[in-house]
Amino acid sequence: MSALELGVRDDVDPGAVLARANPVAKLAVATVIALGLLLSVDPVTAGVALALELACLPLTGVPLRGAWRRSWILLLAAVPTGVLTAFFGVDDGAVLLGLGPVDVSAGSASAGLGITLRVLAIGLPGVLLVLSTDPTDLADALAQVLRLPHRFVLGALAATRLLGVMAGEWEQLTLARRARGLGDDGLLGRVGTFGGQAFALLVLALRRGGVLATTMESRGFGAGGERTWARPSRMSWLDVFVVMCGAALTTTATAVGIAVGTWELVIVGSA
Amino acid sequence: MTSPPRIRARGWGWRHGGRLAWAVRGVDLDVQPGERVLLLGPSGAGKSTLLAGIAGLLDGSENGTGEDEGELTLDGALARDARARAVRRGRGEAATGLLLQDPSAQTVLSRCGDDVAFGLENHAVPADQIWDRVRQALDDVGLRVALDRSTTHLSGGQRQRLALAGVLALRPGVLLLDEPTAMLDPPGAAQVRDVVADVLASSGATCLVVEHRVEAWVDLVDRVVVLEPGGGVVADGCTGAVLDRHSEALAAQGVWAPGRQSRTPRRAALPADGLLTARSLAVTRDTSRPPVLSEVDLEVGTGRCTALVGPNGGGKSTLLLALAGLSRPAAGEVLADRALASGASPNPHRWRPRELVTRIGSVFQDPRHQFVTSTVRAELTLGPRRAGVPETDTTRRVDGLLERLRLAALAEANPFTLSGGEQRRLSVATALATAPRVLALDEPTFGQDARTWAELVDMLADLLEDGAGLVVASHDEPFVAALADDVHRVGDGRAPRRVPA
């Protein structure tokens, strides 16, 4: 259950540049990198971006082990996607491995590598962002800096706090299924049990949500008028610097890709 | 603080969206500033709805959550308008403050300080004044924690006091308490009650409290109002007079009345055969952490009730899960007697689910956790059917249970729509449907009214006479006194100590 607690981990250095940056700035960095990398599928651009991101790791204040523990899961999506592309992608160039209907060619292999690196390079900033950002700070920034509707931002934040309660409840529900004699059927039975359990979770969540809404409303939430913020969230020069670094990282990676000649704009090209 | 308003209801009623029945109807009530009122009545009388109405949280308009009738005013203004006006005034003073039952659903934010500040922000208190008032409110409820302390690991009692701090920070003129201690263990409940007593003494605020445990609150209030389902106010007057005159009716409706003890302790148990034995057992909530209890040795025998008592968080429930075959021991073992195992493995946690249900029945603290079908009847039929009981026997058994537990009229109802007491009876019935020889119950009397309480005690006593073995985790002292043969005190991470029953 402890894995389901959100927020800054104890092992993150609170003095690090990215830990001090406004969450909106970090969000901007992750977005800039993602958009920049979506333009092309090539191993060089994505690889350079990934390398630069890893080089920036000390700025996040996240220790190496913590970063690995939280980001290895990205490989679960990145590697199979790349491998599938290598096998099933459009073939181009010398065939490296022929397996009857599916071939690995130089072109598809490079595309596969490019995809894997790209998925990693897009995903990693998100993971690092999460590790050094507290959900409360993120919500404050979204409502005060980005001016998103505060009722929705705070509603989501309050619901997020129920995550731990729901995770505990899920465990109870699992035990209760066993106590009722469920859970030793085949795959279909298990899917059915899972569905029933999900339903019970939703019923309990909605009930609890009703109480939470009553609590929030009774403390003046959503009654209109101005709202003040006990924790002001502002953009500083540090944040400008952080966003510039993100832009520089994307630009550098793209420039290297162009210089090497692997970079190719995939949005619009000739057929 | 805003000066307490006069509360006035005339023919007031409320019906939730999608419901046929009115939650409360025909209420005529006047509460003067500074009065302290205890609201009593059976479940379904609309006590909570009345509090929500006074708090100005019920909106009967086109876009609202239900339908209202009559009028409910604070100093002449509609309750809803009074609330909105107080919020917009910007002084951070709410018309009313509402504290509900469930501590886990009343924490809004993840840091203690932020949670108390939440209401002040909504009331547009200038940021530089907020933190002083937050500290003051935390002080008032005796919660000495850092402002940035996470709310996740607070106990139920601490959480409830945190919620109270969030209410008090807004200096409400009326304090509305909706069963504020029903889900707390005795020490936690006492603390919340003491804080409320202090606050009322110093602020002079009006207070309306709904609570089944009359004894704890009777000294604090000066007036009792009794509501009846659909009948509005049926009794109203100073505390002693109402409780004396209506004690029979109140007891029949399941309201605790002071000085009434429901049941004489049952006779001593016969010499027992063993059913379950724990040997050097260690149990854990989280396999990555050290065990919460270790070196546990205890026995569950036929016709005997083994009780696990002690503070919340001490490991009672975790131990119970292991004894019930629902979780794997961290060390040591739980052994089932050969007669109980009847061919299956001697370790209950290795039994397949359908083997388990015919041997050990479990009743969870929250009955809703065990509901897996969409009608009461299906809920009862499920266990026997999975255990391979012939269909005619199943029907007979289910019909018998429906009768015995007063659920026959609800056979086709959805379990989730039942009242708390009905859900509790159903959860016990589902466990009994497969006729297990051991029944494990976790806080079965939690949040139950006196009537359900007495029914549970009687039914469990009957089971013991029939030779079933019971193991119960509970901090309900009268309940333990009424049933237990062996009492084990659990807590502080040490092995449970056996204490005299």
Place this chain on the structure above:
Amino acid sequence: MSTTQHHDPDRETPAQEVAPPGPPGRTAGRAPLLVAAVGVVAGVMVLLAGLPASASLFGTPLADLTLPTALLLVLAGVWVAGWTSSARPPWRVVDIVTASVLGVACGLLFVVWNLSWATLSNGLAFFPPLSAVAAGVWLLPAVLGGLVVRRPGAAVYTELVAATLSALIGNQWGFATVWYGLLEGLGAEIVFAVLLYRRWGLPSALLAGAGAGVVVGLLDAFVYYPEFPPTYKLVYVGLALLSGVVVAGVGGWALTRALGRAGALAPLASARDARRV
């Protein structure tokens, strides 16, 4: 557009003062009709003229995208018309919190599903597009949020919360999940808007599931499998659509009904259709 009401979901006035303007649709002037007409005309023109075959988008010749583009234009026009002319009840606190809690609960289910999918998709690797059949589970919050809360934007909001939570807890796709959630939610939202936020039955649920399914199919095909042959992509999108209809559409509809019967929707607009209990 002067005759239509400006809508601000976070309007800072109490509910009574923004009561919906009379029976639904009465405030609709001519402007929404005009927008819808422009969308339909533009769509038909694109369909007739066809997109140039000489250019490509993400490796797909633009000409292949003629029909989708035409559909998109028509839908967008009708959506804008629907959005502006429907009576849109404001969000109450209980709506916001309910949608948020639903989103968080679904986010928790995602965490379980994300890992199951990793195993499942490996089993389907013999024909990669098959993995799209699992997509519907991720679209459930969009349909469920829309049907339960019945407020404009509920589908997008619920899906976004679920996706954000999934990303915050950590999953194999990282931050991209948030954008996915936003766009998938929009896929379902468009359907509800086109139906003027007045139809909440099974057909609406199926269509909303289909809308979200198409979006996730296209996104996956372009972001994760841009180098797949076009037939694969087509099968992938088709299966994602099917999964959206079956899992998110039928599933979301059935779940909403069951929640109503369990009495869990009491304070919500969807309770009005649930059996009175």
